[in-house]
Amino acid sequence: MWCSVAVRRLQRLSVSHLNLSPTQILQKKMSTLQRVYVTRQIPPDGLKILRESGQVQFELWDSDDVPIPRTELVQKVKGVDGLLCVLTEKIDAELLDAAGPNLKILSTMSVGFDHLNLEELKKRGIRVGYTPDVLTDAVAELTVALLLATSRKLIEATHEAKTGGWGTWRTLWLCGYELANSTVGIFGLGRIGVAIAERLAPFKVKRFIYTDVVPRPELASQINAEFVSTDELAKQSDFLAVCCALTPETKEICNKDLFSKMKNTSIFINTSRGGVVNQEDLYEALSTGQIAAAGLDVTVPEPLPTSHPLFTLKNCVILPHIASASYSTRNAMSSLAANNLLLGLRGEPMIKELHL
Numbered sequence: 547m548w549c550s551v552a553v554r555r556l557q558r559l560s561v562s563h564l565n566l567s568p569t570q571i572l573q574k575k576m577s578t579l580q581r582v583y584v585t586r587q588i589p590p591d592g593l594k595i596l597r598e599s600g601q602v603q604f605e606l607w608d609s610d611d612v613p614i615p616r617t618e619l620v621q622k623v624k625g626v627d628g629l630l631c632v633l634t635e636k637i638d639a640e641l642l643d644a645a646g647p648n649l650k651i652l653s654t655m656s657v658g659f660d661h662l663n664l665e666e667l668k669k670r671g672i673r674v675g676y677t678p679d680v681l682t683d684a685v686a687e688l689t690v691a692l693l694l695a696t697s698r699k700l701i702e703a704t705h706e707a708k709t710g711g712w713g714t715w716r717t718l719w720l721c722g723y724e725l726a727n728s729t730v731g732i733f734g735l736g737r738i739g740v741a742i743a744e745r746l747a748p749f750k751v752k753r754f755i756y757t758d759v760v761p762r763p764e765l766a767s768q769i770n771a772e773f774v775s776t777d778e779l780a781k782q783s784d785f786l787a788v789c790c791a792l793t794p795e796t797k798e799i800c801n802k803d804l805f806s807k808m809k810n811t812s813i814f815i816n817t818s819r820g821g822v823v824n825q826e827d828l829y830e831a832l833s834t835g836q837i838a839a840a841g842l843d844v845t846v847p848e849p850l851p852t853s854h855p856l857f858t859l860k861n862c863v864i865l866p867h868i869a870s871a872s873y874s875t876r877n878a879m880s881s882l883a884a885n886n887l888l889l890g891l892r893g894e895p896m897i898k899e900l901h902l
């Protein structure tokens with residue numbers, strides 16, 4: 547579906563003045579528009595920006611339910627000037643080769659960029675836009691919801707209530723762990739970690755601690771958090787929230803070693819990327835009572851097969867990667883991705899650009 551707004555504008559032009567037929571005007575104009583492929587039916591605000599820009603002609607994989615098959619994507623990107631993708635598309639050397647030398651701008655509708663081969667993009671001089679900040683509130687909000695659902699056993703509790711497990715009021719039935727007087731650890735302190743801590747502070751958390759490759763004093767001072775080693779984070783946290791990006795350095799960094807240092811009353815929460823966790827080690831830690839519970843919004847693979855052992859555990863709450871899923875945030879992400887793309891194609895600085 548190539549964009550029709552430019553066509554309508556052309557039809558309004560005075561053809562006699564230009565001495566060209568409407569078809570000729572259209573052909574002339576279309577040849578000056580940059581070609582873009584959009585790999586998903588993104589939320590309406592972003593599509594509107596592209597349609598009304600008068601700058602690009604774009605084709606779209608017109609579904610949100612099924613991702614574009616790889617073979618189709620490889621065909622569709624041929625010769626495009628710009629590509630707007632979501633996090634399910636692997637942007638690697640094969641795809642960039644298929645796109646060819648016209649491709650100058652890649653805009654991903656995500657804050658995460660582990661689906662992009664940055665080295666290959668850099669080698670080809672392709673600029674990259676992404677969507678940080680606009681999703682911080684939604685992700686922090688969902689992280690708090692997941693933390694509470696996990697620590698206070700909400701999913702198990704509603705299941706019990708619905709299926710006849712609700713007998714008399716019992717003194718220790720479905721007891722969990724509370725935030726008041728707790729130590730909350732943040733693994734990877736960035737905008738999202740700060741936003742989570744800001745939301746948790748009113749629950750009377752006693753102390754915030756964090757670890758990262760280096761101390762982040764400016765961010766830490768906003769939430770009065772103390773920098774500690776990874777070992778200390780594991781040992782001291784009552785709630786450990788993973789907020790780091792997935793990189794070669796953080797791949798499966800939450801593993802047996804980390805879980806073995808955590809308290810058996812601790813709650814592990816991950817809303818970053820599934821790849822930072824060794825899921826077999828997590829299963830072991832949860833099933834043996836090494837840690838109390840885990841709440842995951844992200845897994846490997848996604849979707850996690852329904853037969854996965856983690857689904858058998860009462861003390862593991864699994865969500866289908868919905869941290870940024872609010873209407874306003876997803877629209878803001880699609881607008882930012884569209885604007886990044888258009889600015890990049892005009893040779894201007896993007897609103898949010900990954901500097902490679």
Ligand SMILES: O=C(O)C(=O)CO
Nearest residue numbers: 655656657658869870
């Ligand atoms: O933007 C991202 O990276 C996501 O994971 C979607 O919220």
